[in-house]
Amino acid sequence: MSFLIDSSIMITSQILFFGFGWLFFMRQLFKDYEVRQYVVQVIFSVTFAFSCTMFELIIFEILKVLNSSSRYFHWKMNLCVILLILVFMVPFYIGYFIVSNIRLLHKQRLLFSCLLWLTFMYFFWKLGDPFPILSPKHGILSIEQLISRVGVIGVTLMALLSGFGAVNCPYTYMSYFLRNVTDADILALERRLLQTMDMIISKKKRMAMTRRTMFQKGEVHNKPSGFWGMIKSVTTSAPGSENLTLIQQEVDALEELSRQLFLETADLYATKATINIVFDRVGKTDPVTRGIEITVNYLGIQFDVKFWSQHISFILVGIIIVTSIRGLLITLTKFFYAISSSKSSNVIVLLLAQIMGMYFVSSVLLIRMSMPLEYRTIITEVLGELQFNFYHRWFDVIFLVSALSSILFLYLAHKQAPEKHMAP
Amino acid sequence: MASLDRVKVLVLGDSGVGKSSLVHLLCQNQVLGNPSWTVGCSVDVRVHDYKEGTPEEKTYYIELWDVGGSVGSASSVKSTRAVFYNSVNGIILVHDLTNKKSSQNLYRWSLEALNRDLVPSGVLVTNGDYDREQFADNQIPLLVIGTKLDQIHETKRHEVLTRTAFLAEDFNAEEINLVIEKRYFLREGNQIPGFPDRKRFGGGTLKSLHYD
Numbered sequence: 287m288s289f290l291i292d293s294s295i296m297i298t299s300q301i302l303f304f305g306f307g308w309l310f311f312m313r314q315l316f317k318d319y320e321v322r323q324y325v326v327q328v329i330f331s332v333t334f335a336f337s338c339t340m341f342e343l344i345i346f347e348i349l350k351v352l353n354s355s356s357r358y359f360h361w362k363m364n365l366c367v368i369l370l371i372l373v374f375m376v377p378f379y380i381g382y383f384i385v386s387n388i389r390l391l392h393k394q395r396l397l398f399s400c401l402l403w404l405t406f407m408y409f410f411w412k413l414g415d416p417f418p419i420l421s422p423k424h425g426i427l428s429i430e431q432l433i434s435r436v437g438v439i440g441v442t443l444m445a446l447l448s449g450f451g452a453v454n455c456p457y458t459y460m461s462y463f464l465r466n467v468t469d470a471d472i473l474a475l476e477r478r479l480l481q482t483m484d485m486i487i488s489k490k491k492r493m494a495m496t497r498r499t500m501f502q503k504g505e506v507h508n509k510p511s512g513f514w515g516m517i518k519s520v521t522t523s524a525p526g527s528e529n530l531t532l533i534q535q536e537v538d539a540l541e542e543l544s545r546q547l548f549l550e551t552a553d554l555y556a557t558k559a560t561i562n563i564v565f566d567r568v569g570k571t572d573p574v575t576r577g578i579e580i581t582v583n584y585l586g587i588q589f590d591v592k593f594w595s596q597h598i599s600f601i602l603v604g605i606i607i608v609t610s611i612r613g614l615l616i617t618l619t620k621f622f623y624a625i626s627s628s629k630s631s632n633v634i635v636l637l638l639a640q641i642m643g644m645y646f647v648s649s650v651l652l653i654r655m656s657m658p659l660e661y662r663t664i665i666t667e668v669l670g671e672l673q674f675n676f677y678h679r680w681f682d683v684i685f686l687v688s689a690l691s692s693i694l695f696l697y698l699a700h701k702q703a704p705e706k707h708m709a710p
Numbered sequence: 711m712a713s714l715d716r717v718k719v720l721v722l723g724d725s726g727v728g729k730s731s732l733v734h735l736l737c738q739n740q741v742l743g744n745p746s747w748t749v750g751c752s753v754d755v756r757v758h759d760y761k762e763g764t765p766e767e768k769t770y771y772i773e774l775w776d777v778g779g780s781v782g783s784a785s786s787v788k789s790t791r792a793v794f795y796n797s798v799n800g801i802i803l804v805h806d807l808t809n810k811k812s813s814q815n816l817y818r819w820s821l822e823a824l825n826r827d828l829v830p831s832g833v834l835v836t837n838g839d840y841d842r843e844q845f846a847d848n849q850i851p852l853l854v855i856g857t858k859l860d861q862i863h864e865t866k867r868h869e870v871l872t873r874t875a876f877l878a879e880d881f882n883a884e885e886i887n888l889v890i891e892k893r894y895f896l897r898e899g900n901q902i903p904g905f906p907d908r909k910r911f912g913g914g915t916l917k918s919l920h921y922d
Binding site for chain 1: 737749750751752753754755756757771773782784785786787789790793794811
């Protein structure tokens, strides 16, 4: 009986998470695009729902809500479903949508997407060989095999992102403060941009007029195309078309300059906006701190240590989970806006769903370290005999590597263009 | 040549609707073979004889400013784009007939271009509820162009065209629906003698943007 109640609670919460993922997809990610393939939205929301359910189960574990056997059952079921999605469904659909974009292969879409999926599975399996992940006595398609590989990918991803973020964040804040953008700088850049546009326009006017007079005179401008075209243009070419080619080259250079100026101006505007935000944000507390303040004020002060330790660990784990989900969603959104277009939006969303799923699964692996000993048992039980210490060491190694390479990368990038920003 | 008057026309719309192809077609009388993303703004010039054949014939340079990007861009990008919206003589709004969102976004595009003096941070005042009054005192002529008509199946064309007719009325604009044919795979000589050959919708001849 209690199992039924527990299951219904779990299913209700899963439906809630699914709805939240659906709304997030519609309102945030895809708000500028048209959803033509609802499959993508469903897959994204399902991945999100099952990922959040895993965290929910951890919290239930700490709070000792629900029957422990039903918790164990739901853990297993959740893990199976999420592995199925991450290893079978999402990669297959990614392959399918990539193939759909290529016109030549349109007829045999299914065949080629199956081929792509098989290639993915091969590399996915090969991934497990060099790592001392688990003892060889398990079968081929057991949960431990799959989750160990997913865990490796996810942990690598998390470490890379954390390493880069740890270095990039102070660097950007430092550069924002040091640069001190004024309105005059922005205006000067804008004036340069408009001047460049005017130069482009005057050259294009000359080209248009030249083409018109040539057309009226009956000459035809042949753009040198291909190998023979270029050789022909060296020997025989009307003077008009020679001029045109010359001016066209100048115009190309100017257009490149205008693009760079545009990007620099946008960068300056972003810097200015960030400075405003950072300096204006005084004394705002985030919801978790405010919630804690309220509860401390309303409830009494006599608590014993045991109660406190349970709640503090719950709060700590809860904060980690909530901020990591929120941070991930924000980063996904920014990334999506930056690189998507109307053609590739489906593929990119599915890639993001895959990354999100792997990220959450490996978060569960790593969060085991922050939990007190008595709560670790469920994770150890469910995930089997994985070498957890390996994952922690692997995370540290990749984090160091990523941080060092980001430092190197940022140093090189900074050296390349230090004058552009300082010049008036 | 410098004595010819200047006419500046903005070409606005979502990414991938065909603005660069349209501008290339208007100015070079050729189909653009390899469209790529427009970063910032690309300008092209068309020489136009206003009132051709009459004694008041005058030759103008029409500058077509093709501004790239999307309405959902960061406010820093919007502020940078705003520098192109100075002293505009006309606006061409381009949308994709196969993509409904691009037509809906045209409201936000026109607000961004027309309200640039009032709301520099790019925040929408009306939040999606379109108010025709905002365009009542607008002096700048608008032209709405729908592209990729050939990619819509024959049976659905009527429904799509009625929807876009309402759109044009809302803006109090003239409307043209186009097929800009993409000849990526054929590689013929794509010289098109005159622009009127490319029209498909019975919207009359291309209205030239000029002052009265």
